Amino acid sequence: MIRIVGTIFAGLLGLAFGSFLNVCLSRWPEGESIVHPRSHCRGCGRTLAWWENVPVVSWLALRGRCRTCKASISLRYPLVELAVGVLWAIVAWNALSLILLSNEPSLKLLLMDALSKMVFYWLLIALAALDAELLWLPNFITLPGIGLGLILTTIVAPVDDSWWVQRLSRKAAVIDELMAIIVAACVILVTRWIYWLIRRREGVGLGDAKLMAMLAAWLGLPDALLSFAIGVVLGAIAALVLLLLPSTRKNNENWAHTKLPLGTILCIGGIVSSLWGEPMIRAYLHWAGF
Secondary structure, eight states: HHHHHHHHHHHHHHHHHHHHHHHHHHHGGGGGOSSSOOOBBBTTTTTTTTTGGGTTTHHHHHHHHHHHHHOOOOHHHHHHHHHHHHHHHHHHHHHHHHHHOOOSOOOOHHEEEEEEHHHHHHHHHHHHHHHHHHHHOOOHHHHHHHHHHHHHHHHHSOOSSHHHHHHHHHHHHHHHHHHHHHHHHHHHHHHHHHHHHSSSSSSHHHHHHHHHHHHHHHOOHHHHHHHHHHHHHHHHHHHHHHHHSSOOGGGGOOOOOOOOHHHHHHHHHHHHHHHHHHHHHHHHHHTTTT
């Protein structure tokens, strides 16, 4: 019963934070304050009533349109709210399961791990939405995200009891994380360099390298590389879909020149890797005979 109540509470809290994230996603690109003014229609400027700000429900009730000017309300709003709510509920369920069903000695570390995962998912969804809409991975999210991931993962990492072993373990954990961050960023930088050699134009942004470094800071190198692999597969599928679509793009743009939001794809890969990375890696190693 505790798990169910805690999971529902975390899901509802996630919906609320997803709604706040939507405010940020609408105002960050315009350089507007996320505090003032109050939530309003981006079309006519009317201040929204309280019931128009209820996550997901309001969008459904309004049928995706402003009740005054009938301007379309992006599908991004309910999708972001649902994504944060569902992921936070999953984190809460898993954490409460460990607390109630195992003999895990450190409740503090479990709670810290759960909170860090919630922050991580919030950041990934923010980056995924911004890259999908604007092909923009802002430094004010990725760079602090790298630092925050480095700090939280080294704090949450289990250490021995003696103080000097703790210092050595933490130091080793920090070094390992820094190396993982550098290697993960280099994966994108090398890909970017190879693409430029072949096509003689930019194909991968530096923001993607910073995002990859952020994934390594939070997940470690193996799961970050798995995120990249998942992203490659999803990108290939997206390219095939574009290839099958009729060429009706503006200015007769060739499908091969279409820019795909790699950051969005990497964020999806990061979420999948965070949830199921360990069993996926074990299954692959078993299949490969390692």
